[in-house]
Amino acid sequence: MAVVDLRAGEVLIKLVFEGAPAAGKATSLRAVRSLLPEGCCEELELHKASVDTVLRFDFVPPGTALIAGFRTRIRLVTVTGEVAYSATRRLCLFGADGVVFTVDSDPAREAENVRAYEGFADVVDQNRRNPDTIPLVFQYNKRDLPDAAGVSELGEAFAAGPADRYGVETVALEGSGLLRCLDVVMAEVVRRFEIGRQRFPELRGEG
Numbered sequence: 001m002a003v004v005d006l007r008a009g010e011v012l013i014k015l016v017f018e019g020a021p022a023a024g025k026a027t028s029l030r031a032v033r034s035l036l037p038e039g040c041c042e043e044l045e046l047h048k049a050s051v052d053t054v055l056r057f058d059f060v061p062p063g064t065a066l067i068a069g070f071r072t073r074i075r076l077v078t079v080t081g082e083v084a085y086s087a088t089r090r091l092c093l094f095g096a097d098g099v100v101f102t103v104d105s106d107p108a109r110e111a112e113n114v115r116a117y118e119g120f121a122d123v124v125d126q127n128r129r130n131p132d133t134i135p136l137v138f139q140y141n142k143r144d145l146p147d148a149a150g151v152s153e154l155g156e157a158f159a160a161g162p163a164d165r166y167g168v169e170t171v172a173l174e175g176s177g178l179l180r181c182l183d184v185v186m187a188e189v190v191r192r193f194e195i196g197r198q199r200f201p202e203l204r205g206e207g
Contacts, residue, residue: 009070010072011071012073012075013098013186014096015100015182016076018078018093019141020115020116022104023141028100028139032076034175040062041059052080053081055077061074090127098134100181101116102139106148106149138167139181142171143169143170151167168181
């Protein structure tokens with residue numbers, strides 16, 4: 001959940017890149033950092049958790065970037081490669097405000113994409129949250145593959161999820177479409193934060 005620091009006047013939003021191994025999660029996170037203006041990003045951090053590697057960085061969006069009057073800080077997190085321990089995945093997804101689910105467009109990897117989504121849903125459920133209610137955008141990555149699966153075909157693979165979830169075509173190696181992914185998921189995160197702010201007076205500085 002969004003962490004609000006009333007003294008600093010700042011809200012921290014945590015977004016997690018999820019998906020199958022080698023779908024492009026870490027590549028996407030690194031590419032996003034390279035696309036952002038200099039000076040708004042903190043250093044890229046690598047944390048070893050047993051045999052898993054967690055990659056993350058914080059950034060303050062350029063411009064005013066206020067949510068309900070709070071300065072916005074966004075934390076992007078992912079686990080590189082295949083996750084060996086579910087505890088690592090649980091920790092990364094704990095408190096996540098939104099998810100960019102990276103889908104490999106290679107038709108041969110459809111089953112891996114689906115397994116990764118099912119694993120994501122299971123981990124979120126273990127964290128006592130409903131995976132269908134977390135703001136999420138499907139990142140259809142590797143659209144430059146000559147035999148890339150059709151977007152409608154990729155979407156059908158996740159038909160069990162909410163029908164209104166948005167999909168964005170990307171080529172992570174080129175940085176194409178990545179900022180659009182963040183825009184889409186952040187729009188829903190902000191909408192929900194505003195609703196929560198109306199319900200809890202302490203977020204309006206009244207508590």
